[in-house]
Amino acid sequence: MTVTTSGRPAAPSDPAADVLLVEDRGAVRVLTLHRPDKLNALNTALTRALSDALTAAERDAGVRAVVLTGAGRAFCAGADLSEFSELTPDQPDAVLERAALTARLQTQMQDMGTPVVSAVRGAAVGGGAGLAIGADMAVAGTDLKFGYPELRHSIVPALVMTGLQRHLGRKLAFELVSTGRLLSAAEAAEHGLVNRVVEPDEVEGAALEIAERWAAVEPRAIRAAKDLFYRVADLPTEAAMRAGQDVNALMRAFRR
Template sequence: MSESTVMSEETAVRQEVLLTEDHGAVRVLRMNRPHKRNALDTELTTALLDAMLAADADESVRALVLTGEGPGFCAGADITEFAGLTPADQTAVLHRAELTARTQLLPQQLRKPIVSVVRGAALGGGAGLAIGCDMMVVATDVAFGYPELRHSIVPAIVMTGLQRQIGRKLAFELVSHGRLLGADELAGIGLANRVAEPDRVLDLGLEIAGRWAEANPVALAATKELFYRVADLPVDQAMRAGRDVNAIMRGFRG
């Protein structure tokens, strides 16, 4: 069997666990393991990472929507894989941890904006992906949280994003008690930008992404990059970074 045939077969498999569809300049990435509540196994996580990178490199795509097939967004890590991730195979353990970390971090590193559209369960790594996007739209049936500790698992990789999104007291309650948040509370603490009925939530996400797609892509990419960069800088350095981008973009317009 040739290498190209193997690659084609691998691509076909990945397309089964992650569906993509374009709505004009908006690309929808749909996790497609509804029988597992879109739980993140290695195959789906790899497909998602690759698809986000491909969309970011595709000049015909200006904005992204991340959602899940079926009634739930993503139930987090597929724990059925954990049986093979043991100290006896450190290479596999480290590879999976690196893959998970890269995928959780990537939405904010993309040049193009991405909105998560969340119905039903968004748990653990699924919750991390949802709030890692630039905006989040939730359905009224959402159940959002970090129940890992109930399964004697540490929510290690998702903890960084959670702490940076909400106050420490609530963040610690979520990771230590596993309490789930509904749509109203997510909106009330600023994690959800919009709330809609389940049959309307994707339309709302597409509407948000469509507005991004109408903007100048260079200016929008610069806005997104600066937005996250200044969040991690002292105020004086952040202002200098803003000054520099301001001068560059004024020059670009001229």
């Protein structure tokens, strides 16, 4: 059933109800990309709906963790190329709006205080690959096909390149971008792109287990831990240790 972020059935006239399913399972919110006939390709409606749903989850005090998954046999096949005929140089406003929306979505999960785990099976390519590794943790099915085949379509994977480089060494990252080679689930795990590999029908359950563990933690503590984790990654050692000291003092108030 499609539900709104409040847990009520979504109105049939709501376009987001067609492309994104939102379901609360206790303190865990499950977001399901819902264009299975298009392998959950990211058109503007789905991109906007997912970004809005992540924002809503972050603002909802009752949501302590998020699972992101896809309906059908794929997680996400990347950008919906059928929209490209409308995103042309003679439509600069539309091009810039879509680029800004996509860029925001690709970094949004790591900017949230609420932790997110992706449950990924089948194809996770292009923008879909970016979403898969943009979550804080990732569970993959053994049927995973992960990569960046954009150049085969004369497209530069510009908005997913930053996330890819931060997850992989330069040589492998450039290989994926320049050749379009797809990684298997075993390779993705070997290179640290996913945390666990399970059978395809076990992906969502394994992701829910992770999310439920997060949901059981004091929410202020996990939000502070997540914020610090990403902050120290970009700081020199001395500055990172100072940031850690600040959180160390702050956390005394978190204990129940």
